[in-house]
Amino acid sequence: MKILITGGAGFAGHHVVEHLLKNTDWSIVVMDRLNYASNGWNRLRDINAYDDKRIFTICYDFSIPLSEGVVQEVGEVNHIVHMGAESHVDNSILNPEPFVRSNVLGTMWMLEFAKLQKNLKQFVYFSTDEVFGPAKPEQDFKEWDGFNSSNPYAATKAGGEELSLAYANTYKIPVLVTHCMNLFGERQHPEKFVPMVIQKVLKGETVFVHSDATKTIPGSRYYLHCRNMASALLFLLNTGSFERDKMNIVGEKEVNNLELALLIADFVGKPLKYELVDFHSSRPGHDLRYALDGTRLASMGWKPSKSFEESLEKTVRWTLENPNWIDIRG
DSSP states (O other), rough: OOEETTTTTTTHHHHHHHHHHHHHEEEEEEEEEOOOOTTHHHHHHHHTTTTTTTTTEEEOOTSSOOOOHHEEEHHSSEEEEEEOOOOOOOHHHHHHHHHHHIIIIHHHHHHHHHHHHHHHHHEEEEEEGGGGGOOOOOOOOOOTOOOOOOHHHHHHHHHHHHHHHHHHHHHOOEEEEEEEEOEEEETTTTTTTHHHHHHHEEEEEEEEEETTSSSSBBOOOOOEEEHHHHHHHHHHHHHOOOOOOEEEEEESEEEEEHHHHHHHHHHHHHHOEEEEHHHHSSSSOOOBBOBBOOHHHHHOOOSSSOOOOHHHHHHHHHHHOGGGGSOOOO
């Protein structure tokens, strides 16, 4: 079995690579354009994957058509997991163009590559909960609920999702769309919430927690460790081919961002200085609550191998032992 993972040098992607190395005998092709978020091949080096004989790495920007030489180098694959994307909401608000180019055009070119494959079992489009927009209290979105994107990032992911389903319908590519919620884990870019809180707690700085207009209700998410996400992906790939389907991959419990920050500070062993801020009213595009319904995947027999608290504590401990992955200079 041979699998191509786009964005495999990135945060989420390298965790999938690590999980596949440990739990399969598959050959793995990693395609990544190595932008600022990838940190070069360092994540793959850190998990001892870069020089593994089962790994083939190729640096390429898939927002342009794959060249004949790249197609030849990648060769025939059985699975494509399209994880590569521009993903930071703030950046999409400042400049949407790279997001349209990568997340929409890039998805089209990867689907065009999928059309060339003679033995393709699955094309996985790695989407996000944000395509559904903000969730009301007690509302958990199901796989086929309608889109209500609140920011350019979410809109471009929705565009890539619709393109994937259209290619499944028109060209009979076996497409599975996965919706995933906020991921955390080792080697995450320091712009993201969990490593950012670790940095600020270590430095004694104030953590600004997004809240509602009253500054009393923090935003909340179903946080999920990348290890559990990768486990769910492999579970789905081993289940069989999905012809034109969607699946939510969800953490086991909802946690608000203040609770999360307090847990991180507790694991760090220092007090949390924080301020609830009404960021959403002053800057539209950020949603207070996201929520997905994970019933379907659970009914198929998958569940996270480690709890949220266990995963978070392990992530914090690892980060403290590997400070080169965050900036802890005072």
